[in-house]
Amino acid sequence: MPIRAVLWDLDDTLFDHAGAEGAGLALHLAAERLPAAGALERWRESTRLHWARFAAGEIDFDEQRRERVRAFLGAALSDAEAEAWFAGYRAHYRASWRLSPDVLAVLDELAGDFRHAILSNAALRHQDHKLRTLGVRGRFEAVVCAADIGVHKPDPAAFLAACDALRLPPEEVVHVGNEPDIDAAGAVAAGLGAVWLDRDGAGGRPELLRITGLGSLPALLRGGTRFGAVSAIG
Structure with missing residues (x-):
C-alpha cells in the first residue's frame, strides 16, 4: 500500500x-x-x-x-x-523553544503529498501549546498524547491509536522519531513504517531505517522505500 x-x-x-x-x-x-x-x-x-x-x-x-x-x-x-x-x-x-533548523523546509515540501499527525509520550495540553507557540499546530491533523490515551510508546497500542485518529491502516503510515527503541522499533512492532532520525549519528542499529537529518526524508518517502529495510541515509 x-x-x-x-x-x-x-x-x-x-x-x-x-x-x-x-x-x-x-x-x-x-x-x-x-x-x-x-x-x-x-x-x-x-x-x-x-x-x-x-x-x-x-x-x-x-x-x-x-x-x-x-x-x-x-x-x-x-x-x-x-x-x-x-x-x-x-x-x-x-x-528557549525553537524548531530544529531542518523542520519547516521539510514540512513545506511534504505538505501537498502526505497527511501529518503527532504522537507524543507527553500530555496534550502541553504539546498542543508547544505546537501553537512554535506556529505549526495547523500543519497536523491530530495530536495524540500518551498521558491522555493512557498508553505510551513503544506500546503498539499508542501507534495504533494515532492511526485510528488518522483513519488509516498502519501500513499506510510512517512514523518518524529520534528514539530507536521507543519510536522506530515500536512503530515497526505496531505494523507501521518507521524512520529513525539519528541526528547525532549514533548508529549501531542496522535493523532500523535511519536518517541523520530530515532533509533526506522527502526522497525516502517518495522513492518506493521498503520501510523496515536496513539503510543509513544522511
Missing part, C-alpha cells in the same frame, strides 16, 4: 527539546544562584528516572515534575515549593 501519512514524534524530532532544556536550566540556575557544573546531566538523569515512573503509571504527569525537582535539588520540598521551582525553570525553558 502507498504511504499516505507521516506520524511525527515531537520532542527532539521536530522541536529542539535538548537545546531548550539546556538553555532553560542554565538561565534558571543563574536566577536561583545555583552552581551549573554537572547540573544538566543531573537534571536529565532525574527526568529519565521519574518519567519512567510516570510511564509505568506509578505517578501522574504533574507529580513527575515535582519529583524531578526534589531529586535534582536533593531536598524534601513541599508540593507548592517544588511546583514553584519548576515553574521558574519552565519559564526559561519556554523562552
Whole structure:
C-alpha cells in the first residue's frame, strides 16, 4: 500500500527539546544562584528516572515534575515549593523553544503529498501549546498524547491509536522519531513504517531505517522505500 501519512514524534524530532532544556536550566540556575557544573546531566538523569515512573503509571504527569525537582535539588520540598521551582525553570525553558533548523523546509515540501499527525509520550495540553507557540499546530491533523490515551510508546497500542485518529491502516503510515527503541522499533512492532532520525549519528542499529537529518526524508518517502529495510541515509 502507498504511504499516505507521516506520524511525527515531537520532542527532539521536530522541536529542539535538548537545546531548550539546556538553555532553560542554565538561565534558571543563574536566577536561583545555583552552581551549573554537572547540573544538566543531573537534571536529565532525574527526568529519565521519574518519567519512567510516570510511564509505568506509578505517578501522574504533574507529580513527575515535582519529583524531578526534589531529586535534582536533593531536598524534601513541599508540593507548592517544588511546583514553584519548576515553574521558574519552565519559564526559561519556554523562552528557549525553537524548531530544529531542518523542520519547516521539510514540512513545506511534504505538505501537498502526505497527511501529518503527532504522537507524543507527553500530555496534550502541553504539546498542543508547544505546537501553537512554535506556529505549526495547523500543519497536523491530530495530536495524540500518551498521558491522555493512557498508553505510551513503544506500546503498539499508542501507534495504533494515532492511526485510528488518522483513519488509516498502519501500513499506510510512517512514523518518524529520534528514539530507536521507543519510536522506530515500536512503530515497526505496531505494523507501521518507521524512520529513525539519528541526528547525532549514533548508529549501531542496522535493523532500523535511519536518517541523520530530515532533509533526506522527502526522497525516502517518495522513492518506493521498503520501510523496515536496513539503510543509513544522511
